[in-house]
Amino acid sequence: MTATSLPSADGDFSRGAGPARPAMPGGLSRVDLALVAGLALVSVALLFWATRDAVLAGGFLAGLAVAAGGLLFVRRLFPAAAAAEAAATDWTMLRQAVAHDDVAIAVTDRGGRLVCANDLFATWMGGFVTPPGLPLDGAGAERLKDAGRGAWRDGEGVVEDLAIGALRLRAQVTRTGQAEDYLVWRFAAQERLDLAGEIVRHLEGPAGRTLGEAGVMAALVSAEGRLRVANQAFLLRALGEADQAHYAGRDAAQMLRLDDAGALYFTNEGDRATPVRLIQVPLAPADSVGPMLLALIDEDIGPADRGTAQSYVETLLSLLPFGLAMVDRDGRFLYMNRAFKRAAGVAEGRLPRYPGDLVVGEDKGPLADMIRRHSSGQQVGGDLSIRLAGQSDDPVSMRVVGVRGLGEAAVLLSLKDSSEESRLKRQVAQQSKMQAVGQLAGGVAHDFNNILTAVLGSCDLMLMRHTPGDSDYDDIQQIRSNANRAASLTRQLLAFSRQQTLRPQILQLPDVISEVSHLLKRLMGDTVELVVHHGRGLGAVRADPVQLEQVIINLAVNARDAMPGGGTMTIETFPVSTAEVRVMGSEIMPPADYSALRISDTGSGIPADVLPKIFEPFFTTKDVGKGTGLGLSTVYGIVKQSAGFIFADSKPGEGASFTVYLPVHRATGDAPALPVPAARPKKSQWGTGTILLVEDEDMVRAVAERALVRAGYNVVAAQQGEEGLERFDAMDKIDLVVSDVVMPVMDGPAMVRAMRAKKPDLPILFMSGYAEEQLRQSIDIDHVAFLPKPFSVAQLAEAVSAALDDAAHRNSDGG
Structure with missing residues (x-):
């Protein structure tokens, strides 16, 4: 397998170095030396022509010769530097390092550029696509992007169960390099248990020969009844000696026949055939059609040999990779294989007497009734959801199938070991529930923050008209205190839903x-x-x-x-x-x-x-x-x-x-720590200028408008984004836009982008009940300030003053 390295300067992907020119010991080719010598002679000739001084020209030529000799001497003394340069661009070694038959590998640098990728990566991704922007199904690309961020932060990130069509992948992202400036993206296919494929492998291998030596003829047929694979014992009885080369795809039903008495025979054996017993084991759920495992044993055995026949069947069941057990007509266990014991939690050497001994009390009656119905000998089956005595919290599915031709056995029970599947289902259900509750909590916190903004703002405006000692002052302070307690509760909701703004x-x-x-x-x-x-x-x-x-x-x-x-x-x-x-x-x-x-x-x-x-x-x-x-x-x-x-x-x-x-935090480099910025002085709560206020909540808009007017600003208010654009177009002068983020029809960021298209240096102050970190990732607009809700009148005035000052500083620096 080959791999592709970083595009060269002309944009082509390099797959190896071209043919090298003959080089001199100093590292220069003969052509290069000839060119340098010619230029030196031309320089000497020009100097002699200009000065007519042979001594000066000869001295200049001697100086050039001494410099060239010194350079060659240094290159001979220190060949390692040249070798290091060559090694640094030796893409052959890098291609060999990432070549892999079952792992797709790509390398990106800190700038997000693709440095190297192997051919399997290109095959799976449909070309040399730069991670994390890969053609993954669903939200796979976003999950992969989060893993990349985690790798830059923590050194490694892992994503399970990514999908590209039918291909399921596990991605591992690792930060590497001398300066840890590269990410290595490894993608490995996630294998899933293919029960039919496992049976094919076993029947074609030693297990198939072991069954044949025990007298068991086994075959796997497709949902259409076509033969997929069979052991040698089955093929010899069904097809004879000479016709076993091309058996796949033949109709299995044509290989068997029933006589008038209901006995089953191989068609190929004619009138002198030996009757056989047939065991059918479906590999698909009861409500679907799928492949089936057939097992046949000879029927012409006397009573003394029934124990031998039973051992044949038990040998067959013990080799199967899923849990099976046999029950007689009285509802007692005859045999269970290891997979059944493991799935049912049965200890070795302690075989329970009845199937009801395995389940909780509420499920004993339904299971006994189902076994009784299917023990009549009809080859029908059904599924029953039960709870095992040792695993009462996790219901499992037991399949009950009526059988005949197995001596004392009347019912075949199959039980799937679903403990791992149940655990994964619980984890997915818990994660989905927590995600849903988190989204609900974030939404409730946002709406509650709007209400608290209005309450706190109204309290602040009322306190401006009351002084300590007034009859209403203490009541207003009590309302404000309770509103602050409610604001603390919303911060808890945001913390629970992981939507709060952290300052690590x-x-x-x-x-x-x-x-x-x-x-x-x-x-x-x-x-x-x-x-x-x-x-x-x-x-x-x-x-x-x-x-x-x-x-x-x-x-x-x-x-x-x-x-x-x-x-x-x-x-x-x-x-x-x-x-x-x-x-x-x-x-x-x-x-x-x-x-x-x-x-x-x-x-x-x-x-x-x-x-x-x-x-x-x-x-x-x-x-x-x-x-x-x-x-x-x-x-x-x-x-x-x-x-x-x-x-x-x-x-x-x-x-x-x-x-x-x-x-543990690991420093990403040896760069000196940046100086801590000095704390900004507290901004004035008074100012001048024209402000466009856009807020869809009437109570928040009213409080904010009154607060800004009291602070000395000229305020033009709008109820939503489209109205804000209309007011913006009609205004001759505007100093600042104060806008909510989430609004119906047109949200704040969409409105601001339209305004910035006409006035690129327009100052913006966003206010929202959602977390700042979450909003900044989705807004992606430069030079915007943020004011979290709920806020007081003083905090609003200070945020407006700070936003106007920042805009003035940017304009003065740009000028």
């Missing part, structure tokens, strides 16, 4: 705990003892210190409430290495270096049935009115938004512990 910094966990320890001591009270232990060798983490303090406080309050009679709360920090993560064997947390924070209590613990639900939103075990159910879900949202992980561990009566793992 490089920090150490002990420093954060030290900052919040004085508050923790007051929160714990006199009955709870606080113990803090810090480990050595802790790496720095990148997180928002305010939000991290919120995590510690929420977990501490949760621990305090678990110890109403008093106890000890322990806060620990310790490093976790990559090797220790591998030993943990977590399927969620990738191997890396982490700094861990653990908060433990000595309370009553968390019951096992409650533990899986503690991070769900609005779930609480506290009494009505004593908890919102958002404390731990907020913690979970903050930790996940900080690229971390959180796990809870508890045993009833032994307390509980919550462990937060945050990835």
Whole structure:
């Protein structure tokens, strides 16, 4: 396999170097040396012609000769530099490194350009397309883009179950290079279990020969009844000695016949044929048509040999990769293979007597009734959803098929080991539920922020007309205080839904705990003892210190409430290495270096049935009115938004512990740290100028308009984006546009783009109840300010003043 390297300067993809010219020891070719010598002689001749001084011309020629000799001497002394230059452009080595038969590989640089890709990548992606913009189905390209961002940040990103048509891929993105300026994108096909393909492989191999030696003739037929594969014993009986070369695709029904008594024979054997018993094992669900496994054994055996025939059938069942069991007419187990025992949770050496012994009490009756109906000998089957006694939370499907010709066996049971599938279904269902609740929470927070903006703004305007001591002043302050508490609740909703704006910094966990320890001591009270232990060798983490303090406080309050009679709360920090993560064997947390924070209590613990639900939103075990159910879900949202992980561990009566793992921050280079910008002075709440205010919420627009007019501005208001454009076209002078982001018909960004097309330097101030980080990713407009809702009258005036000052600075710098 070959690979493609970075396009050269003329735009062509290089697949190797061209033929080299003969080179001299110094690294120059003979043609190059001849050209340099000719130019030197011409220079000497021109100098002699201009000066008519033979001594000067001869000295100049001697100087050129000395310089050339010195250059050749240096090149001979230091050949490694030339070799390094050649090695740096040796694309043959790079192509050989990425050549792979079953992994598609591409390399991109920090500028997002494709550096190298192998041919399998081009085959799967339909050409040399630059990741992450690949032709993936659904939201695959966006998920791959998120993995690329994660790789730039954390060093590695993984995406499962990407699809290009029928091809399913797993992508691994790794940051690499001496300066870590490259991403390596690896795509591997995800294999899925092909049951029919596995049977084909077994029947064509040693398993097929083993069945034949045991007297079992086995074949796999398609949904149309055509023969796909058969072992040698079947082919010998069905086709004879001379006609086995081209059997695939033949009609299997034509190879068998029934006599008047209902006995089954091979057609090829004629009148002296030996009757056979037929076992049909469908490989498709009951409501669909699919391939079928046929197993045949000789019928002409006496009573003394029935045990041998039974062993043949058991041998066949033991070789099949799915769970099968035989039940007699009285409903007792005769045999079950290992796959059935594994799926049903049966211990080795302890065969249950009845199928009802495997299921919960509510399912015993329906299962017994179904086995009784199918034990009449008719070759029909059906599916029944049951709950196994050891896995009562996960219903599984059991197929019951009536059989004949198997001696005492009357019913064949098949059970699929669906524990992994059930686990994945639960994870997908939980993820979908959390995503839906998160979207709902974000929408509720946005609408609630609009209401709170109007309430807070109205309170501020009323307080301007009242002074302390007035009869209404305290009431207005109480309304404002409650509105601020409601605003804190909306921030919790945004944190839970991972839509809040984070301002991460490089920090150490002990420093954060030290900052919040004085508050923790007051929160714990006199009955709870606080113990803090810090480990050595802790790496720095990148997180928002305010939000991290919120995590510690929420977990501490949760621990305090678990110890109403008093106890000890322990806060620990310790490093976790990559090797220790591998030993943990977590399927969620990738191997890396982490700094861990653990908060433990000595309370009553968390019951096992409650533990899986503690991070769900609005779930609480506290009494009505004593908890919102958002404390731990907020913690979970903050930790996940900080690229971390959180796990809870508890045993009833032994307390509980919550462990937060945050990835150790690694510097991406040796560049000096940028100086921290000086804090801006507080902006004035008064100003002049003309402002276009666009807001679809009437109450928010009214409060904002009154606040800006009181601050000295001339305000023109509009209810939505299209009206805002009309007002903009009609205005002779405009200093600033203050607009909501999400509006009906035409949103704020679309309106601003139309305005900027006519006035590119127009200052913009967006206000929204959604998170700034989320909006900036979708807006993609330069030089815009952002004011989060809810805001006070003073905050609005300061934001407007700051936006006007920034616009003035940009204009003066541009001038």
